Amino acid sequence: MRRLTSIALLAATLALAAPAVAQVRAPDGAPNPTASSVNEEMLFKQDPKIHGRISIPNATAANLIQPQGREWRQFRESWLPWIGGLVVLGMLAALGLFYFTRGRIRLEHSEESGKKILRFNAFERFSHWMTASCFIVLSLSGLNYIFGKRLLMPLIGPEAFATLAQYGKYAHIYLAWPFMLGVLFMLVLWVRDNIPGKIDWIWLKQGGGLLGDAHPSAGRFNAGQKMVFWMVVGFGLAMGATGIMMIFPFAATDINGMQIMQVIHSLIGVVFIAGILAHIYIGSLGMEGAYDAMGSGEVDLAWAKVHHDLWVKEQQAKTASGPQLGRGQVPAE
Amino acid sequence: MKAFLVAVAAALVLATAASFLLAENQRFAYQAFATSGARVSDPGNNLVGPRWTGDIKDPGQGGHHKAETGS
Amino acid sequence: MARMKFLCDADRCIECNACVTACKNEHEVPWGINRRRVITLNDGKPGERSVSMACMHCTDAPCAAVCPVNCFYTTADAVVLHSKDLCIGCGYCFYACPFGAPQYPRVGNFGSRGKMDKCTYCSGGPEVDLSVAEYEKYGSNRLAEGKLPLCAEMCSTKSLLAGDGEMIAQIYKERVIKRGYGSGAWGWKTAYRETIAI
Numbered sequence: 001m002r003r004l005t006s007i008a009l010l011a012a013t014l015a016l017a018a019p020a021v022a023q024v025r026a027p028d029g030a031p032n033p034t035a036s037s038v039n040e041e042m043l044f045k046q047d048p049k050i051h052g053r054i055s056i057p058n059a060t061a062a063n064l065i066q067p068q069g070r071e072w073r074q075f076r077e078s079w080l081p082w083i084g085g086l087v088v089l090g091m092l093a094a095l096g097l098f099y100f101t102r103g104r105i106r107l108e109h110s111e112e113s114g115k116k117i118l119r120f121n122a123f124e125r126f127s128h129w130m131t132a133s134c135f136i137v138l139s140l141s142g143l144n145y146i147f148g149k150r151l152l153m154p155l156i157g158p159e160a161f162a163t164l165a166q167y168g169k170y171a172h173i174y175l176a177w178p179f180m181l182g183v184l185f186m187l188v189l190w191v192r193d194n195i196p197g198k199i200d201w202i203w204l205k206q207g208g209g210l211l212g213d214a215h216p217s218a219g220r221f222n223a224g225q226k227m228v229f230w231m232v233v234g235f236g237l238a239m240g241a242t243g244i245m246m247i248f249p250f251a252a253t254d255i256n257g258m259q260i261m262q263v264i265h266s267l268i269g270v271v272f273i274a275g276i277l278a279h280i281y282i283g284s285l286g287m288e289g290a291y292d293a294m295g296s297g298e299v300d301l302a303w304a305k306v307h308h309d310l311w312v313k314e315q316q317a318k319t320a321s322g323p324q325l326g327r328g329q330v331p332a333e
Numbered sequence: 334m335k336a337f338l339v340a341v342a343a344a345l346v347l348a349t350a351a352s353f354l355l356a357e358n359q360r361f362a363y364q365a366f367a368t369s370g371a372r373v374s375d376p377g378n379n380l381v382g383p384r385w386t387g388d389i390k391d392p393g394q395g396g397h398h399k400a401e402t403g404s
Numbered sequence: 405m406a407r408m409k410f411l412c413d414a415d416r417c418i419e420c421n422a423c424v425t426a427c428k429n430e431h432e433v434p435w436g437i438n439r440r441r442v443i444t445l446n447d448g449k450p451g452e453r454s455v456s457m458a459c460m461h462c463t464d465a466p467c468a469a470v471c472p473v474n475c476f477y478t479t480a481d482a483v484v485l486h487s488k489d490l491c492i493g494c495g496y497c498f499y500a501c502p503f504g505a506p507q508y509p510r511v512g513n514f515g516s517r518g519k520m521d522k523c524t525y526c527s528g529g530p531e532v533d534l535s536v537a538e539y540e541k542y543g544s545n546r547l548a549e550g551k552l553p554l555c556a557e558m559c560s561t562k563s564l565l566a567g568d569g570e571m572i573a574q575i576y577k578e579r580v581i582k583r584g585y586g587s588g589a590w591g592w593k594t595a596y597r598e599t600i601a602i
Contacts, residue, residue, distance in 0.1 A: 036451035037415070039587045043445065052443040052455075055421065057366040058436065061504055064443045064457055067594045069500040073466045076496070122336050129340035134348075145472045145494070153474065162473045162490040169492050171348075173355070173515040178347035247355075247514045249495065259499050295334070352515065359512040362436030366511075 040065070049256075060250055072259040076146075076266075084146050084270040091274035095281045102210070105287040107303055116298040117312065124189055125297050131182030131232070134175045139273045141168035146266070176243055183236035186229075193220040194229045199310070209307070210282075220311040228279050235272040239265060406568035407482045408525055409596065410556065411576055412456045414587045416563035419444055419454035423555035423564050427458070430526070430554045431543025437507045439523040440555050453587060456555070456564050459484065459505035459523035460595035467497035467506060481547065483525040488541045491519045502594045525566075526553040573600050 043050045049066035107113075120128070144152070144165060153161040200223035206216040208224050216222075221229065242265040245252045253261065284291050289303035304312045419442050427433060427440045440458035461484045468476035468484060475490035476497075486497075495514060498506040509518040528545035531538035538545060546554060556566030565572040573589070577600060580586035589600045 037587055038446045038451050038453050040590055040593070041588075050445065052445040053447040054441060054443050055419075056424075056438055056441060057368050058362075058438065061438060061441050062443060063504050064445065064455055065502050065591050065594050066504070067502045069466050069502050070594075073470050073500045076500075077469050125336035126340045126343070129337045130344050133337075133341050134344050145496075149472055149474050158474065158490055162475070162492060165473050166492045169494055170352070170515065173513075174348035174352045175344060177351035178344040181347065182344075246495075249511070249514060255499060255504075262496075262499060297336070355513050355515045359510050359516060362507065362509055362511050363434055364436070366436035 060254070063255075066255060068256050068259060072263070075263055080146055080266055080270075081150065083267065084143070087270045087274045088143075088277070091277050095278060095286075099281075099285065104285065105210075107288040107300065108306055110302045110305070112301040112305065115301040117301050117304050117315065118297055119293040119299045119304065120297045122297065125294055127182050127185035127189060128294055130178055131186060131236075134179035134182065135276060137171050137175050138179055139269070139276070141172040142266075142269050143273070144168045173247060176240070176247075180236070180240040183233060183240070187233050190221070190229055191233075194226045196223070196226060199223075200226060215306050215309075217309045218307065218311070219314070220308060222308070224282075228275070231272070231275050235268050235275070238268050239272065242268075405480045405482075407570070408461060408567065409482075409569035409572060409592075410458065410460060410525075410553075411565040411572045411589050411592070413563045413565065413576060413579065414453040414455050414590055415583075415585065416561045417442070417454040417456055418561055418563070420560060423456050423559055426554045426558050427523070430546075431524075433521070433543065434509060436511075437509065437521055439505075439507075439521070455590045456559075457503055457591065458555070459501075459525070460503055460591050461523075461525055462502075462595040463597065466500035466502070470496040470500045472496060477530070479527065481525075481527070483527050483547070485524055485527065485529055485542075486520065486522070487530045488519040488521075489530075493517045493519055495520075497522075503591060526551070569596070576600055 040050065048068060050064040052062055052064055054062040148161065148165055148168075152164070156164070197219075199217065199219065203216040203218055203223040206214045208222060209215050210224070242261040245261045246258055246265065249258065282290065283294065289300050292299045292303075301312070421442050424438060424440050424442060428438070431439065433439055440456060442454050442456045444452060444454045446452045461482060463482070465476065465478070465484045467486075468474075468478070471486075472494055473490050473492055475487045476484060477486070478484055493508060493514075493516075495506075495508070495517070497520060498504075498508075505522045506520045507522065508520060510516065524542050524545075525547065526544065527547035528534075528538040529542035531541065533548040534545050546552065551557065553566045556564045559565075565575060576586070576589065593599050
């Protein structure tokens with residue numbers, strides 16, 4: 001029985017092989033040199049790109065066809081403008097809506113109004129503003145890659161726009177470095193005040209004082225600020241890592257890798273911009289007294305007691321005469 | 334305000350430094366893709382040439398270069 | 405007008421690299437930049453094939469679509485060209501291109517890599533035809549002189565064909581019918597979303 005099966009198998013194999021043998025011959029009976037030759041369809045089945053050998057020293061030129069750029073193009077031209085536009089404009093709309101419904105969060109005056117407490121020292125403010133100023137230029141030049149040709153180019157013409165985009169590109173590449181340094185500075189400066197805790201959960205459950213009139217207690221940074229901190233650190237490092245891989249082509253990854261890096265970089269970028277817009281809003285227009293923390297570094301003691309009660313207590317416990325208290329003012333207690 | 338101005342100045346200084354460092358790391362295609370058998374210390378006076386930076390500053394002067402280097 | 409295409413008959417290509425040399429010499433292409441290159445597949449094995457590849461001047465070109473400064477344009481002959489005055493060297497075309505055509509004069513990092521360079525189908529750039537400025541930036545303009553790209557014109561085995569897409573497809577079809585085999589028009593599916601039915 002077994003022998004019978006094997007004979008049947010052999011016969012079947014021969015029957016299958018017969019047409020293949022016939023194909024090796026050209027119509028005039030000459031051997032067909034393509035019988036074993038490579039073809040595009042077969043190579044694409046093995047690998048999504050066709051790669052060979054090349055005699056020039058540029059090894060990256062050895063890829064014959066790599067159609068993955070089509071998917072990347074689909075993302076960049078069809079998806080990204082909509083995602084970017086919706087995320088950024090959506091955040092602006094949400095902030096506008098919040099401003100007109102909730103209004104500006106006013107300073108609540110108490111007997112301690114007018115007294116100042118140092119919130120951020122000079123180096124902290126320096127790190128913040130270095131990162132922030134770079135971020136503004138990076139975000140505008142980054143958005144220019146997506147929206148420039150759609151919005152700006154029709155207004156100012158191709159030549160002026162190309163010049164602007166060229167400087168935008170230089171700014172994007174070179175200001176990335178102080179930005180990354182600033183993110184690292186802020187990470188070192190503030191990480192110990194940003195460890196999430198139980199108090200943050202309570203803060204979040206009470207709406208952080210944004211939605212109601214409650215003032216849940218908070219340490220140096222409340223849960224909202226901690227979220228901003230971790231967003232800046234996380235997104236900042238991710239933008240830095242993906243950006244560096246694109247700045248140095250082929251150093252870490254090939255074209256397909258760079259396409260993926262660009263997708264990650266741009267998606268995080270637009271979300272980062274939206275997040276920072278909210279941060280800018282609450283730090284300036286959204287809340288009276290908040291800007292001073294990064295402006296002069298000193299905040300109104302009444303404001304600090306309302307918004308960062310635990311931190312004020314801690315600072316005042318640390319010192320009675322207070323190097324942290326500015327302009328020779330004595331602490332209230 | 335002072336911290337802000339210092340920060341902006343520092344960002345500009347660091348960006349300039351980064352631009353020099355990146356320029357230092359920059360390599361011409363004719364350097365990067367030359368083999369030991371190729372002598373491209375002077376790649377010639379065509380599109381590349383020692384003056385061909387890849388950026389076009391004065392397109393009208395192209396013919397002049399050729400005449401100048403030819404002499 | 406014609407719809408210009410390249411077609412490399414891989415069954416005829418002998419990897420002599422004459423197309424590469426012709427291109428480099430005709431346009432004075434800088435060292436290290438290859439507008440055209442020859443890639444060998446299955447090197448050293450039975451069924452090895454070589455394909456000469458350059459910019460394929462795609463239909464609905466991806467480079468043109470992704471360019472953030474819209475520096476690309478398509479001529480009446482369907483040749484995809486770009487303006488080096490507008491190009492900012494961002495490298496998006498080089499991410500999008502399926503054929504690895506876009507290249508840059510400097511390669512160390514992205515910051516100042518210079519203006520992109522690629523095959524022009526021997527038809528220059530946006531400058532006045534046959535002007536010095538055009539030659540300096542893009543090389544010669546053979547199309548304006550009524551000639552086809554030099555790489556294909558001087559291909560010793562007539563493997564590389566250039567010209568109107570329908571005409572070169574017809575030539576290729578006739579060859580395939582006569583000799584009885586053909587490995588197809590490499591890259592046509594990717595570039596033009598069509599292939600030559602034989």
